[in-house]
Amino acid sequence: MKIGIIGAGSIGLLFSYYLNEKHQVTVYTRTKRQAELIQVNGVHLIEGSTTKARKVKADPIEFWNGDEDLTIITVKQYQLPSIISLIDKQLKMQGSLLFLQNGMGHLRFLSELKVSNVFLGAVQHGAVRVNEYTVSHNGNGGTRVAVYRGEETHLKGLIGSVPEGFQMELKEDYFEMLQSKLIVNAIINPLTATFQVSNGALLHNQYLNQITISLFEEIAAVLNIHNREEQFANVLSVCKKTSENKSSMLMDIESGRDTEIDAILGYVLEEAERKQIPAPLTRNYYNLIKGKELKRRRT
Amino acid sequence: MKIGIIGAGSIGLLFSYYLNEKHQVTVYTRTKRQAELIQVNGVHLIEGSTTKARKVKADPIEFWNGDEDLTIITVKQYQLPSIISLIDKQLKMQGSLLFLQNGMGHLRFLSELKVSNVFLGAVQHGAVRVNEYTVSHNGNGGTRVAVYRGEETHLKGLIGSVPEGFQMELKEDYFEMLQSKLIVNAIINPLTATFQVSNGALLHNQYLNQITISLFEEIAAVLNIHNREEQFANVLSVCKKTSENKSSMLMDIESGRDTEIDAILGYVLEEAERKQIPAPLTRNYYNLIKGKELKRRRT
Numbered sequence: 326m327k328i329g330i331i332g333a334g335s336i337g338l339l340f341s342y343y344l345n346e347k348h349q350v351t352v353y354t355r356t357k358r359q360a361e362l363i364q365v366n367g368v369h370l371i372e373g374s375t376t377k378a379r380k381v382k383a384d385p386i387e388f389w390n391g392d393e394d395l396t397i398i399t400v401k402q403y404q405l406p407s408i409i410s411l412i413d414k415q416l417k418m419q420g421s422l423l424f425l426q427n428g429m430g431h432l433r434f435l436s437e438l439k440v441s442n443v444f445l446g447a448v449q450h451g452a453v454r455v456n457e458y459t460v461s462h463n464g465n466g467g468t469r470v471a472v473y474r475g476e477e478t479h480l481k482g483l484i485g486s487v488p489e490g491f492q493m494e495l496k497e498d499y500f501e502m503l504q505s506k507l508i509v510n511a512i513i514n515p516l517t518a519t520f521q522v523s524n525g526a527l528l529h530n531q532y533l534n535q536i537t538i539s540l541f542e543e544i545a546a547v548l549n550i551h552n553r554e555e556q557f558a559n560v561l562s563v564c565k566k567t568s569e570n571k572s573s574m575l576m577d578i579e580s581g582r583d584t585e586i587d588a589i590l591g592y593v594l595e596e597a598e599r600k601q602i603p604a605p606l607t608r609n610y611y612n613l614i615k616g617k618e619l620k621r622r623r624t
Numbered sequence: 625m626k627i628g629i630i631g632a633g634s635i636g637l638l639f640s641y642y643l644n645e646k647h648q649v650t651v652y653t654r655t656k657r658q659a660e661l662i663q664v665n666g667v668h669l670i671e672g673s674t675t676k677a678r679k680v681k682a683d684p685i686e687f688w689n690g691d692e693d694l695t696i697i698t699v700k701q702y703q704l705p706s707i708i709s710l711i712d713k714q715l716k717m718q719g720s721l722l723f724l725q726n727g728m729g730h731l732r733f734l735s736e737l738k739v740s741n742v743f744l745g746a747v748q749h750g751a752v753r754v755n756e757y758t759v760s761h762n763g764n765g766g767t768r769v770a771v772y773r774g775e776e777t778h779l780k781g782l783i784g785s786v787p788e789g790f791q792m793e794l795k796e797d798y799f800e801m802l803q804s805k806l807i808v809n810a811i812i813n814p815l816t817a818t819f820q821v822s823n824g825a826l827l828h829n830q831y832l833n834q835i836t837i838s839l840f841e842e843i844a845a846v847l848n849i850h851n852r853e854e855q856f857a858n859v860l861s862v863c864k865k866t867s868e869n870k871s872s873m874l875m876d877i878e879s880g881r882d883t884e885i886d887a888i889l890g891y892v893l894e895e896a897e898r899k900q901i902p903a904p905l906t907r908n909y910y911n912l913i914k915g916k917e918l919k920r921r922r923t
Binding site: 519520522526530531532533535536539543605606608609612613615616617619620 | 818819821825829830831832834835838842904905907908911912914915916918919
């Protein structure tokens with residue numbers, strides 16, 4: 326199968342490396358320079374103490390024309406609008422699309438898309454981009470995927486062909502799949518970024534644990550979650566499994582990058598406003614992370 | 625007048641230096657070593673680029689017996705219980721007491737005291753202890769004092785004798801005086817310590833400003849404040865006047881010391897529980913600062 330991967334951040338590089346084993350992958354980069362670096366060096370994958378490299382075709386994003394059987398969109402949600410307008414220009418596109426963004430804010434873009442087959446995914450890998458062609462694979466929770474609209478042929482083709490150590494699981498309900506990941510992100514990301522701690526601190530520090538519980542309760546009320554206990558157990562389980570890891574939001578704040586707060590707590594806040602449910606903690610942590618972003622930009 | 629000063633932190637040293645100009649001051653220290661250092665070196669005061677020194681009598685706290693006309697208690701609120709039991713042992717004490725703690729939690733200790741003349745103060749000075757006998761005087765907002773119980777003779781004697789640049793103002797209502805300072809501390813201290821910013825950022829960073837407003841509104845509701853606009857203007861005015869300063873709580877967190885969070889937000893939280901008013905943000909920032917203290921102690 327021909328696979329296009331849009332975006333060469335940590336997730337784009339990770340998927341390029343693994344999927345190129347059995348498919349013809351082209352990774353589309355924002356800059357010409359990064360495409361050239363990947364063409365020359367291949368994509369490097371660090372796992373533990375070993376580094377492996379694999380040759381992968383790379384082109385700047387302008388070259389993408391929807392020719393591939395499946396295109397996987399790995400950019401962050403706040404970078405999505407420009408990609409959506411690029412997709413809208415490919416009027417005769419036959420291929421399928423798989424969106425891997427965090428949060429749920431991107432759902433609003435999808436209903437307008439003219440593409441027949443649209444899939445969604447929730448990535449549970451821990452990955453850090455080391456340089457423009459190297460990704461470090463730090464945690465392996467696989468990827469959950471689900472159909473948003475259309476025929477699942479290309480999605481099943483993908484699931485059936487993933488190499489060992491890169492499992493994919495088909496889920497029935499895309500909404501529940503994304504929501505479950507949103508809840509985890511909405512708790513762990515802002516709190517670890519606020520306290521500058523690794524994920525396990527939300528379990529071990531009794532005061533942070535209190536805040537974790539309060540924020541979960543508020544978000545569960547806003548999202549009207551029916552399986553609260555299960556979802557909270559899932560949050561704790563992710564904290565435990567990734568105890569020593571830094572969350573992506575903490576790493577974004579530390580590196581002075583913009584975070585995904587709009588896609589995550591911004592979405593919860595919009596839901597709270599729409600449903601007129603009070604959400605003081607959600608609003609507080611939304612403003613807190615936005616305030617940290619602004620502070621970093623100024624210093 | 626004979627004046628005893630209990631505690632030789634930043635405020636204790638500052639008051640020792642200034643009051644010794646016209647009074648016989650003895651400063652009482654927690655350690656014998658600090659008393660010796662002050663005896664040998666005097667108290668040093670840094671203001672701008674100049675340092676001045678003044679000879680001050682110093683003794684370890686065990687030597688205090690309530691002999692002075694006025695004893696000023698400058699220890700932090702969480703250090704107060706041991707001082708209170710020391711005071712309770714001076715059964716024949718004739719002198720007056722002036723308490724300078726932040727917050728309002730110390731009020732509960734005072735009603736039980738057997739001493740006739742008890743005064744309260746709210747210190748508006750910015751001061752940082754540089755070493756065991758040196759204090760840097762960074763901001764001069766004077767001191768407000770009020771009678772809690774008894775005869776104001778010794779208090780008036782103090783106010784009438786303060787040197788230039790160290791003004792004291794007598795207030796009618798001790799409760800309003802302490803509450804007004806509590807509100808300022810309850811907003812500025814936890815937020816600047818959370819964001820690790822100087823006080824002005826609460827005005828200039830739009831997101832932190834949003835949080836400032838929300839936290840004020842919640843605390844104003846809990847404390848049932850009648851003059852909201854005036855109190856909020858006061859918070860903003862302190863942020864502006866001390867724009868470049870770090871709050872004491874931020875400095876405590878940075879230095880790995882315990883903070884005064886219990887005396888400040890802990891008091892607000894108790895009031896909220898007593899009155900059964902929801903206070904999610906107060907609880908959040910209380911836990912957040914306690915969580916930071918715990919994190920510092922572990923690292």
